[in-house]
Each structure stands twice: as C-alpha cells, then as structure tokens.
Amino acid sequence: MEPWVRALIAAGYQVYGVNPKQAARHRELMSVSGAKSDKADAHALADMVRTRRHQLRQVAADSDIAEAVKVVARAHQTLIWERTRHTLRLRAALREYFPAALEAYQSLTLTGADALALLAKAPTPAAAAKLTVAQISAALKRGRRRDIPAKAAAIQQALRTEHLSQPEIVTGAYAATIRATVAILTTLNAEIKTMESQVEAHFGQHPDAEVYLSQPGIGPILGARVLAEFGDAPGRYTDAKSRKNYAGTAPITRQSGKTKTIHARFVHNDRLVDALHMQAGAAILHDTAVRAYYDELRARDVSHNAALRQIGNRLVGILHGCLKTHTRYDQATAWSHRATTPIAA
Numbered sequence: 001m002e003p004w005v006r007a008l009i010a011a012g013y014q015v016y017g018v019n020p021k022q023a024a025r026h027r028e029l030m031s032v033s034g035a036k037s038d039k040a041d042a043h044a045l046a047d048m049v050r051t052r053r054h055q056l057r058q059v060a061a062d063s064d065i066a067e068a069v070k071v072v073a074r075a076h077q078t079l080i081w082e083r084t085r086h087t088l089r090l091r092a093a094l095r096e097y098f099p100a101a102l103e104a105y106q107s108l109t110l111t112g113a114d115a116l117a118l119l120a121k122a123p124t125p126a127a128a129a130k131l132t133v134a135q136i137s138a139a140l141k142r143g144r145r146r147d148i149p150a151k152a153a154a155i156q157q158a159l160r161t162e163h164l165s166q167p168e169i170v171t172g173a174y175a176a177t178i179r180a181t182v183a184i185l186t187t188l189n190a191e192i193k194t195m196e197s198q199v200e201a202h203f204g205q206h207p208d209a210e211v212y213l214s215q216p217g218i219g220p221i222l223g224a225r226v227l228a229e230f231g232d233a234p235g236r237y238t239d240a241k242s243r244k245n246y247a248g249t250a251p252i253t254r255q256s257g258k259t260k261t262i263h264a265r266f267v268h269n270d271r272l273v274d275a276l277h278m279q280a281g282a283a284i285l286h287d288t289a290v291r292a293y294y295d296e297l298r299a300r301d302v303s304h305n306a307a308l309r310q311i312g313n314r315l316v317g318i319l320h321g322c323l324k325t326h327t328r329y330d331q332a333t334a335w336s337h338r339a340t341t342p343i344a345a
Contacts, residue, residue: 006061015059016049060233069202070228076195077225077271083188087111090181097166097174098125104158111185114143120182123175128159199224208232214328215319216290217283222275229272240317248273249313276312289335
C-alpha cells in the first residue's frame with residue numbers, strides 16, 4: 001500500500017479503491033460527449049463515492065507485520081521468476097552452440113550449483129570435452145549428489161559426443177554470454193536462499209501463522225505468499241464468497257434469458273492464484289479428503305487444472321472460516337458436508 005494511502009487511513013479518512021473500468025463507466029453516465037479532463041474525472045470520482053459507496057470496497061490497512069511479510073514474500077518470488085528467465089536464456093544459448101551440455105547436465109538441472117560450476121569452468125564444447133572424471137566428480141560433491149562415479153562417467157561421455165558446432169569465433173562469443181549468465185544464476189541462487197530465511201522469519205512472527213500452516217498443502221513459504229496477498233485487515237472480506245472472488249477461484253456466471261454459462265475468472269491477482277494453485281497441487285498428495293474430492297471431480301471428466309481450481313476455491317473458503325474463528329484446520333470439520341451433500345459442480 002502506498003505511504004500516502006496509509007497516512008490517510010491513519011488520520012481517520014475512509015479511502016475507497018475504484019477500478020478504472022468502474023470510473024470509466026460512471027464518467028459515461030455523467031457525460032455522453034466523450035469529453036475528458038482531470039477536473040471532470042475528480043468530480044466523477046467524488047460523485048461515484050457519494051452515490052455508489054455501497055458498491056465500492058473500502059481500503060483497509062494491513063498490520064505492519066503483514067506488510068513486512070508481503071515485501072519479503074514478493075521479493076523472494078520475484079527472484080525465483082528472474083532465475084527461471086535466466087535459466088531459459090541459458091538453455092536457449094546452449095541449444096544454439098553446445099547441445100551436448102543440455103544432455104550431459106539434464107539430471108543436474110541447469111540451476112544446480114554443480115552444473116553452473118562445470119559451465120563456468122568449461123563453457124565451450126572443446127573445453128568441456130577435456131574435463132576429467134575427477135573434475136566432474138569434485139563439482140558433483142559440492143552439489144551433494146549421490147552415485148557420483150556413475151554420474152561423472154555419464155556426464156563425461158555425453159560431453160565428448162559429436163554434435164553440430166558453430167564457428168570458433170561464434171562459439172567464443174556464446175561462451176562469454178554463458179559465463180555472464182552463470183554468474184547471474186549463481187548470485188540469484190544465493191540470494192533466493194537468503195530471502196527464503198527472511199520469509200520464514202517474518203511469517204513466523206504473524207499471529208495467524210499457525211492457522212495458515214495448518215491448512216493442507218501449505219508450508220512456510222507458500223503460507224507467507226497467501227498471507228501477503230490476502231492481507232490481514234479485519235473486515236476486508238465480509239464472507240467466504242468475497243474472499244473467493246478476490247482470490248479468483250470462484251467462477252463467474254453469465255445468464256441472459258434461457259442461456260446460462262459459467263466461466264473462470266481471468267482478471268485476478270497472479271501471485272495469489274499461483275500460490276493457491278500450488279497449494280491445491282500439494283494438498284491432493286497429503287490430505288485424503290482433498291484427494292477424494294479431486295478424484296470425484298476427475299471422475300466427472302473435469303480437467304486437472306479445473307479440478308485444482310475448484311479445490312483451491314474450497315480451500316479458500318476453509319481458510320476464511322479458520323481465520324474468522326482463529327482455529328486450526330480440521331479435516332473432519334472442513335469436509336463434513338461431503339457426508340450428506342453432493343459436491344456442487
């Protein structure tokens with residue numbers, strides 16, 4: 001939240017968030033000519049808050065610890081996204097001039113410390129072909145790999161296989177870019193690990209941390225992300241439905257006459273949707289009730305992603321109830337409705 005918004009709330013003002021689409025539609029009601037000015041927009045916004053306040057969401061400030069969790073959780077996730085981008089660039093460059101490296105380091109993953117160390121030491125096909133088993137084994141030991149002798153021999157063999165190559169000068173240019181990308185990935189790996197400890201430390205200080213951690217499929221990092229995006233301002237979500245709507249897991253129903261269609265929400269908080277999707281994916285592996293719900297959905301020919309979205313929607317409702325009553329997740333209570341009520345489509 002912007003500092004000036006927090007200052008207004010702290011001073012006792014009621015602040016409302018207005019969607020740009022809402023503001024545009026209200027401006028069209030006040031003026032059909034299409035004229036636009038800052039003065040007219042300010043008047044339209046003031047009139048909108050005066051006449052349609054009941055349709056707007058009042059901005060509520062989160063606690064300081066929730067804001068801190070949001071900062072570190074988003075920074076941690078952004079670093080992971082950056083690592084993924086640079087990894088894809090690294091893979092694309094290797095495919096252009098050194099495809100043997102992709103095959104050799106496939107079992108290590110390109111973001112592994114040992115694969116990065118080997119690429120930094122031998123970024124060209126000629127240099128990689130000269131790597132000894134001892135040098136490869138040393139890198140694998142730093143990466144804490146198992147069955148090192150067999151893996152080292154397989155990597156050496158893969159690096160020495162023949163493949164189409166680029167001219168020497170082009171290969172040298174690619175090698176320079178690989179060294180730079182490897183340096184960036186090495187730094188990102190270290191900083192991601194550092195930020196992970198910060199996320200866990202800040203999240204552990206929040207009074208609702210135990211409630212989040214009790215939810216199926218949620219650990220410290222995922223719990224911090226969900227808390228960061230939902231916030232902890234009291235009264236922000238009047239009921240479970242409003243929390244589901246904000247999460248983007250609840251479907252949108254469109255009805256006109258006898259036609260009725262149901263659609264997924266495509267306008268949502270990407271970070272929150274990503275976290276809830278990961279939670280649902282983990283929950284079906286560790287919670288029998290969630291797995292039974294997933295199996296029932298799949299038996300009705302619901303796709304995997306759609307089933308995870310429905311599971312996420314249900315888990316958001318359960319989380320809302322737990323946060324409202326300050327109680328930990330209980331499987332029997334959360335899924336007791338399935339004993340007597342069919343699962344809604």
